[in-house]
Amino acid sequence: MERPAYRARVERILEHSADTRSLFLRTVTGRMPFYSPGMFISVKIPLPEELRIRPYTIATSPEDGEPFELIFNLVPNGRGAAWMFERKVGDLLDFTGPFGAFTLERAPDRETVFIAEGTAVAPIRPMLRRALSQPCSHSVHFIYAAAKPERLLYRAEFESLAVTNSRFRFEPLIVQGKELYESLSDEVARRWVHGDGERRRDFFLCGIGSGVLKLRDLLRGAGYERRAIHYERW
Amino acid sequence: MARIRVIYENGSPERTIEFDPAAAPFQHDGQPGSVLDVLLGHGIHLEHACGGNCACTTCHVIVKQGINSLSEATEQEEDMLDRAPGLTPTSRLGCQAVIEDADADIVIVVPRYTINQVSESR
Numbered sequence: 570m571e572r573p574a575y576r577a578r579v580e581r582i583l584e585h586s587a588d589t590r591s592l593f594l595r596t597v598t599g600r601m602p603f604y605s606p607g608m609f610i611s612v613k614i615p616l617p618e619e620l621r622i623r624p625y626t627i628a629t630s631p632e633d634g635e636p637f638e639l640i641f642n643l644v645p646n647g648r649g650a651a652w653m654f655e656r657k658v659g660d661l662l663d664f665t666g667p668f669g670a671f672t673l674e675r676a677p678d679r680e681t682v683f684i685a686e687g688t689a690v691a692p693i694r695p696m697l698r699r700a701l702s703q704p705c706s707h708s709v710h711f712i713y714a715a716a717k718p719e720r721l722l723y724r725a726e727f728e729s730l731a732v733t734n735s736r737f738r739f740e741p742l743i744v745q746g747k748e749l750y751e752s753l754s755d756e757v758a759r760r761w762v763h764g765d766g767e768r769r770r771d772f773f774l775c776g777i778g779s780g781v782l783k784l785r786d787l788l789r790g791a792g793y794e795r796r797a798i799h800y801e802r803w
Numbered sequence: 804m805a806r807i808r809v810i811y812e813n814g815s816p817e818r819t820i821e822f823d824p825a826a827a828p829f830q831h832d833g834q835p836g837s838v839l840d841v842l843l844g845h846g847i848h849l850e851h852a853c854g855g856n857c858a859c860t861t862c863h864v865i866v867k868q869g870i871n872s873l874s875e876a877t878e879q880e881e882d883m884l885d886r887a888p889g890l891t892p893t894s895r896l897g898c899q900a901v902i903e904d905a906d907a908d909i910v911i912v913v914p915r916y917t918i919n920q921v922s923e924s925r
Contacts, residue, residue, distance in 0.1 A: 572850070609852075609853065609858070611852040611853070611854070621831065621832075621854075622832070622851065622852065622854050623854050624852065624853045624854050624856065624858060624859075649854075665852065666852060668852040668853065668859045668861065669853070669858065669859055670858070670859060670860065670883060670886040671858065782878075782879065785878075795882075796885075800882075801858055802856075802857070802858075802879065803856070803858075
């Protein structure tokens with residue numbers, strides 16, 4: 570079965586910092602299909618010698634419609650990201666999808682903790698919107714870590730969300746001079762492992778490298794249900 | 804030399820290749836020496852929407868023969884496989900299953916559907 574392909578035009582570019590930006594895309598062939606918060610699209614990167622496929626998570630909510638937003642940063646030797654960084658307003662790019670298993674389909678029915686770092690906020694941002702879409706009594710936490718304040722994207726948006734939703738707690742965490750996941754693990758252990766015996770919580774973790782897996786192991790090892798620990802390692 | 808025979812559940816003609824696992828990686832996506840790496844490097848397409856990063860199930864394959872020649876599945880791969888339709892006890896993600904036996908003789912089936920094709924048809 571041939572998978573449908575789509576073409577989108579770059580409608581707007583947002584520079585978050587010198588090495589981090591967002592592309593706002595609008596489909597020009599076909600319509601963006603159904604997707605869930607957390608999903609990504611597979612962008613076709615036409616390098617001179619080959620066509621590569623690279624995933625980029627949709628940072629906007631399905632409810633927002635188009636244009637939809639992809640966020641990324643330049644990474645050393647990352648040819649896909651370099652190609653994306655060269656895109657200009659009006660450029661076209663081809664993709665398939667959306668895809669992905671790290672998703673939040675519906676508002677959770679119990680306390681939920683979201684944890685992300687840097688650009689890995691992309692799937693968490695629409696998940697938070699979905700999580701807060703229904704009135705409920707349980708808490709929703711978001712710990713957002715970065716090495717520098719300017720690496721915390723959409724900070725004002727999350728702060729505003731916390732003002733309008735009394736059950737949402739936004740907790741930015743700037744980690745300087747210490748390994749980021751060490752700090753996150755300490756924080757998670759203090760509050761949700763040693764802090765109480767409650768184990769009926771959901772966690773959504775997204776970040777770069779093996780630190781995400783260490784957080785997963787910490788929580789599962791502490792007695793949380795395997796399927797309550799949702800994660801995506803970039 | 805190792806060998807992989809690829810059978811397609813959708814009826815596409817099957818393919819067989821021989822290769823030297825020690826020559827991995829054969830291209831850029833998936834774990835070096837993985838089923839995905841070997842197939843792509845030998846001109847056989849296997850879908851890998853996430854770029855071979857264990858973030859989707861589009862490279863789900865069912866290993867019919869030679870499963871002991873493959874690396875053990877990690878917890879991350881098992882977590883992801885839980886989301887694959889048509890899961891079997893010998894299911895693997897092509898991007899994560901590394902061929903460790905220089906003389907492996909492996910047969911895989913590429914399922915007709917992936918989770919994303921299921922969701923796209925909703």
